[in-house]
Amino acid sequence: APVLDGAISSGYDYVVIGGGPGGSALATRLSQGLHWAKVLLIEAGPAAPGEDRINIPGRKGSTLGTVYDWNFTTVAQPSVKNRVFSVNRGKVLGGSSALNLMTWDRASAPEYDAWEELGNPGWDWSSMISAMKKVETFTPSPHYGSAGVGTTGPIKTTINRFIPEHQESWIPTMNSLGVPLNLESLGGNPLGVMYQPGNIDSAIYNRSYAANGYLAQAPSNLQVLTGKRVVKINLKRTGNKQVATGVTLQDGTVIKAYEEVVLSTGSIQSPGLLELSGIGRSSVLTAAGVEQIIDLPGVGENLQDHIRIQSSFQLKENYTSFDILRYNVTYANEQLALWRAGQYSMYDYTGSGYTFLNWAKALDAGASNLLALAQQAVGASPSPVDQKKLSFLSNPAIPQLEVIFSDGYTGVKGYPSTSSPLYGKGFFSLIAAVMHPLSRGSVHIRSANPADAPTINPNYLSNEHDIQSAMEAIKYVRRIANTAPMSAIWDAEYEPGLAAVPATDNDAQWRDFVLNTTLSIFHPAGTCAMLPLEKGGVVNPALVVYGTSNLRVVDASVMPVLVSGHIQTAVYGIAERAAEMMIADCRARKM
Numbered sequence: 001a002p003v004l005d006g007a008i009s010s011g012y013d014y015v016v017i018g019g020g021p022g023g024s025a026l027a028t029r030l031s032q033g034l035h036w037a038k039v040l041l042i043e044a045g046p047a048a049p050g051e052d053r054i055n056i057p058g059r060k061g062s063t064l065g066t067v068y069d070w071n072f073t074t075v076a077q078p079s080v081k082n083r084v085f086s087v088n089r090g091k092v093l094g095g096s097s098a099l100n101l102m103t104w105d106r107a108s109a110p111e112y113d114a115w116e117e118l119g120n121p122g123w124d125w126s127s128m129i130s131a132m133k134k135v136e137t138f139t140p141s142p143h144y145g146s147a148g149v150g151t152t153g154p155i156k157t158t159i160n161r162f163i164p165e166h167q168e169s170w171i172p173t174m175n176s177l178g179v180p181l182n183l184e185s186l187g188g189n190p191l192g193v194m195y196q197p198g199n200i201d202s203a204i205y206n207r208s209y210a211a212n213g214y215l216a217q218a219p220s221n222l223q224v225l226t227g228k229r230v231v232k233i234n235l236k237r238t239g240n241k242q243v244a245t246g247v248t249l250q251d252g253t254v255i256k257a258y259e260e261v262v263l264s265t266g267s268i269q270s271p272g273l274l275e276l277s278g279i280g281r282s283s284v285l286t287a288a289g290v291e292q293i294i295d296l297p298g299v300g301e302n303l304q305d306h307i308r309i310q311s312s313f314q315l316k317e318n319y320t321s322f323d324i325l326r327y328n329v330t331y332a333n334e335q336l337a338l339w340r341a342g343q344y345s346m347y348d349y350t351g352s353g354y355t356f357l358n359w360a361k362a363l364d365a366g367a368s369n370l371l372a373l374a375q376q377a378v379g380a381s382p383s384p385v386d387q388k389k390l391s392f393l394s395n396p397a398i399p400q401l402e403v404i405f406s407d408g409y410t411g412v413k414g415y416p417s418t419s420s421p422l423y424g425k426g427f428f429s430l431i432a433a434v435m436h437p438l439s440r441g442s443v444h445i446r447s448a449n450p451a452d453a454p455t456i457n458p459n460y461l462s463n464e465h466d467i468q469s470a471m472e473a474i475k476y477v478r479r480i481a482n483t484a485p486m487s488a489i490w491d492a493e494y495e496p497g498l499a500a501v502p503a504t505d506n507d508a509q510w511r512d513f514v515l516n517t518t519l520s521i522f523h524p525a526g527t528c529a530m531l532p533l534e535k536g537g538v539v540n541p542a543l544v545v546y547g548t549s550n551l552r553v554v555d556a557s558v559m560p561v562l563v564s565g566h567i568q569t570a571v572y573g574i575a576e577r578a579a580e581m582m583i584a585d586c587r588a589r590k591m
């Protein structure tokens with residue numbers, strides 16, 4: 001087992017900053033692959049192995065806004081009525097994998113191939129799927145075939161055994177809309193309707209994540225420090241490169257790194273730590289009062305995210321929804337006791353019904369309107385990322401729209417209050433997510449004080465294509481709910497409801513609903529992009545920061561273009577690939 005906390009040595013061979021999926025997987029594989037090496041992983045948050053709100057699948061979401069969350073927010077978003085969006089990020093060993101909603105999936109093969117096409121040799125579907133399969137041990141299921149899943153990795157995945165009765169309408173309803181069943185959606189073609197796995201250990205129905213999956217398997221040459229925040233990466237010029245010599249903690253402690261420093265603090269914080277260390281865009285560093293060491297204008301740019309919008313429906317009385325856990329304490333306690341005893345329980349539940357479509361399948365004629373709007377938005381942009389996103393829209397193999405069946409109420413309006421006649425009723429929600437919005441933004445430090453939160457500006461819905469994609473997505477959700485057999489399970493649309501958005505002539509109201517209720521689905525990426533330097537890149541294909549010899553970034557921020565679906569499997573896969581490269585480099589150096 002790794003050493004948890006304990007005395008800090010003056011130096012380590014490898015220092016990894018940030019204990020999310022990227023940092024935890026990398027630190028574990030490095031310490032396993034290089035037995036002689038002393039590896040240090042530094043995490044700002046606490047270890048929380050016994051925390052029910054993290055461990056119990058049915059409590060997903062309950063850690064948002066707590067001590068385990070950095071609780072960042074965006075700046076006001078001008079295209080979205082100046083709304084400020086929450087940017088939730090894990091501050092705990094395991095990072096955001098401790099907070100996430102446990103969807104375990106993959107994008108389509110051509111989306112990973114795009115990383116190579118953007119100038120990164122070796123980063124394609126074939127290398128990524130080999131790496132991603134190393135991450136997991138999937139429990140076989142009658143709801144899944146065999147393609148694209150791993151059998152030996154540290155993260156346990158399973159198709160949830162708790163499927164509410166009314167959720168059984170999901171697959172036949174999508175079939176009625178012409179969407180075929182896909183039993184191998186993790187194999188490179190995610191299009192269709194399906195049950196998908198979650199990162200849950202099926203033996204005990206506990207969340208399986210970076211801390212209890214990877215780190216628990218690491219040998220004792222890994223030391224994990226919790227509750228310690230790195231405020232600077234120390235650099236020293238040698239020849240024409242900067243060498244990372246170690247890190248400084250918030251309390252002033254300096255820790256040396258003899259081989260490499262790895263930055264894994266995630267898409268929102270990795271750019272800031274580079275900037276605090278003097279690596280970044282001149283204008284940002286000057287404004288913050290930080291002396292520039294490497295001029296790297298791509299740092300903190302290229303911020304991409306998926307947006308979501310949701311609708312909910314009041315179930316017929318004969319169905320029991322997940323909402324019962326919020327209004328019936330006796331029932332909730334019984335279910336909790338069952339969960340603790342390892343028995344079938346409503347607390348096992350996470351969403352498992354998904355569909356992935358391209359616009360042509362979802363919209364018929366509307367698809368060409370969206371494409372025209374995308375062409376307008378991208379125009380002659382010199383950015384290869386914009387052009388790649390545009391090309392995704394005309395590739396029929398690439399999903400553009402995701403819809404999730406999620407039992408119980410989820411949304412912006414809120415579950416009915418105790419004084420409402422709807423209190424105590426059951427709901428289900430359909431969450432739609434736009435897979436390739438064109439908006440890109442940035443995240444930067446606002447001062448030289450590491451304690452200041454970053455300035456996060458994703459530019460959500462900053463073009464007509466993104467607004468109309470969200471409108472089409474939510475209209476399609478209403479169409480799904482009104483299609484048999486799903487149309488027979490509910491009595492009324494609760495959010496937005498027909499009073500807010502009537503059945504006909506409703507584009508203005510849908511637009512309003514989109515602007516009022518669109519949220520992030522928590523997938524920020526791209527802010528330390530792996531791209532050629534002249535295209536705005538921050539790291540090269542070996543994930544080494546330009547201008548340095550031994551500082552790598554290994555987390556979601558290196559994805560040059562955001563892939564569809566949910567991105568944790570890709571982050572773990574990036575870390576597996578990084579570990580292979582770093583171990584090979586080290587062996588070559590020591591030979």
Ligand SMILES: Cc1cc2nc3c(=O)[nH]c(=O)nc-3n(C[C@H](O)[C@H](O)[C@H](O)COP(=O)(O)OP(=O)(O)OC[C@H]3O[C@@H](n4cnc5c(N)ncnc54)[C@H](O)[C@@H]3O)c2cc1C
Nearest residue numbers: 018020022044095096100101102103230266555556566568
């Ligand atoms: C609420 C939520 C729901 C999500 N749902 C899903 C889902 O269902 N499926 C899916 O695939 N993905 C989901 N995601 C996304 C997924 O969890 C992330 O993409 C993934 O965790 C990113 O990994 P990372 O290693 O890049 O960064 P993170 O997981 O964010 O880890 C970064 C770590 O670095 C630490 N850190 C930051 N700064 C410092 C510092 N200066 N010093 C020391 N440590 C520091 C942080 O505390 C954190 O532990 C969700 C994310 C959230 C927040």
